[in-house]
């Protein structure tokens with residue numbers, strides 16, 4: 074295994090709900106190497122999404138720290154955090170999270186715009202990305218005019234727009250049937266292979282995990298249960 | 305993210321919520337059109353008032369006074385109190401307070417308003433003309449009536465507004481012409497039915513022509529007096545003003561003009577004849593009183609003759625008190641041989657109201673007293689500033705209401721767009737960029753509302769003005785007046801103000817949008 078790109082050190086996340094405190098994550102320490110494809114498994118409420126959000130820089134841990142490429146995210150300002158989300162990670166979600174009033178192309182271009190690309194360059198890159206996910210023809214369609222699988226492919230194109238080093242996918246196949254799910258994950262694998270992208274994939278599906286991931290991490294009640302070795 | 309992208313996003317957001325954005329904009333339109341139309345009304349009032357004063361020559365005329373003959377004689381004859389009542393008063397006042405001494409307006413003028421002084425004043429930068437005041441109170445005969453009238457000397461040509469409009473005829477053609485212009489009151493008192501009837505007729509100024517002497521002797525006497533007048537005229541020539549040689553003949557005239565029908569006493573009068581060439585329009589338009597309008601600083605007369613003729617007449621028929629003062633001044637040497645007494649007052653017309661204060665300062669430096677209503681102009685401006693502020697405030701309140709509408713719309717749209725904002729944050733939007741999108745959206749509402757509001761105000765002004773003319777002015781026979789002033793700074797300022805208010809209204813919504821927690825926003829529903 075290479076030097077780890079992502080590392081969490083004793084990361085905890087607590088939510089205060091009135092008098093009680095919900096412990097979403099309890100001293101989780103994981104490490105994911107550069108170019109690894111890791112599946113995150115676990116029952117509902119075990120803290121998978123919470124962990125992914127912390128790694129993706131959308132949230133801050135209550136305790137512990139997240140290390141990206143040897144640097145702790147803890148001292149990052151809001152602005153540095155935004156830059157980190159913009160350039161270092163790409164995220165995809167179960168419910169796609171595309172902007173419904175924008176076309177496929179516009180959704181991808183929006184991410185490119187935040188990345189600082191303008192004009193022709195941006196349009197070309199958005200076109201290329203959509204081409205690569207097989208939606209060259211559907212670029213001018215709005216999400217409501219696309220199938221779930223197609224929408225998720227737009228989301229992949231958007232997540233990869235600013236050439237991140239990590240792709241965080243939170244149950245991207247949750248809303249797809251098993252055939253479409255396999256298709257999508259094949260595409261994902263193919264997309265990241267060339268750039269040696271690191272992928273963290275949350276899924277409920279052990280078969281999918283076994284088929285696509287280099288290794289799996291099993292979570293339960295906010296803790297890492299098992300971390301199986303690399304195959 | 306670059307600004308054009310932010311702008312595009314903002315425009316897209318407004319398009320997506322067309323109806324809501326439209327209604328919000330409507331609020332701004334109402335606010336801006338209120339502000340602009342109300343202030344344009346106030347500014348219109350101000351412009352019309354200032355224009356009116358300007359038309360009356362009140363903002364471009366200065367009254368200058370010099371040292372009077374009486375004052376001169378008093379100081380020479382050793383009256384320590386200053387002699388002349390007014391000067392004595394001024395003197396005591398000056399001794400009483402230090403402040404009064406520093407006030408140039410309160411000072412006793414040092415110099416006399418001689419012809420040389422007038423020429424000097426006329427040469428000051430910013431001075432268009434100087435017109436000395438000569439009022440003759442004398443019997444005037446015209447249309448077989450003889451009445452005691454005030455006759456004024458007029459500078460020819462004359463730039464004053466009071467010589468601008470005529471019911472009939474024109475202005476006196478040259479300073480040497482034996483021509484006169486009269487006003488409407490002259491027509492009434494001398495029994496002319498229409499202005500046209502008076503034009504071309506003659507009027508005579510009457511003076512004692514030696515009623516006790518026989519007719520032939522009267523002529524001789526008049527001739528002698530005429531020679532005296534000639535001397536004085538020569539003295540005046542030295543002082544800078546020219547007078548015609550043939551004037552002698554007027555003063556020497558043994559009154560052939562006196563018509564045989566006149567009573568015998570009247571036939572022993574000296575007279576000088578002027579042809580009426582114009583009838584001035586002096587009545588206030590639509591005014592119920594029919595009174596004469598106050599125009600400029602110069603006292604109003606009902607008859608005007610050229611200045612040189614008036615001066616000559618005044619010198620020739622000086623009243624006895626003036627004559628005594630004149631002779632005393634000559635005798636004591638304060639008024640040297642060949643010097644004339646000078647004028648009591650003159651009106652200085654400046655080229656532009658803006659240069660008036662400067663000219664007035666120069667006049668004080670030269671040793672004259674002066675008066676102008678430039679201070680009143682300042683006060684007028686203050687009054688209108690207050691009025692316009694009040695009107696603007698009224699309009700401003702409606703824009704304030706509109707700004708609440710903007711804030712409300714923005715907050716509504718945050719609730720609607722929470723997920724979208726979360727997505728943008730997840731893909732790397734900075735808080736700053738999220739805020740900027742909201743500011744630009746609000747700014748666009750302000751801009752569109754501002755532009756449309758300014759246009760609406762322009763339309764409101766046009767319609768209101770037309771209605772006012774149709775239902776108020778026209779029935780009273782008053783000609784069209786533009787009640788509103790819509791200078792570019794007003795509507796441009798209102799648009800900028802609307803944009804600023806809108807952005808201000810977006811301050812809280814934008815901050816709230818930037819605070820959105822992406823994790824919560826993206827949690828699947």
Ligand SMILES: Nc1ncnc2c1ncn2[C@@H]1O[C@H](COP(=O)(O)OP(=O)(O)OP(=O)(O)O)[C@@H](O)[C@H]1O
Pocket residue numbers: 088089090095096097115116117118119120121122123124
């Ligand atoms: N904002 C929050 N406030 C309170 N509790 C929260 C909050 N977010 C998450 N939790 C709790 O933290 C725990 C972990 O949630 P998380 O979403 O990470 O689970 P998950 O493993 O992704 O589940 P699923 O498979 O259903 O998506 C849950 O018990 C959840 O109720």
Ligand SMILES: [Mg+2]
Pocket residue numbers: 121122123243
């Ligand atoms: Mg989850």
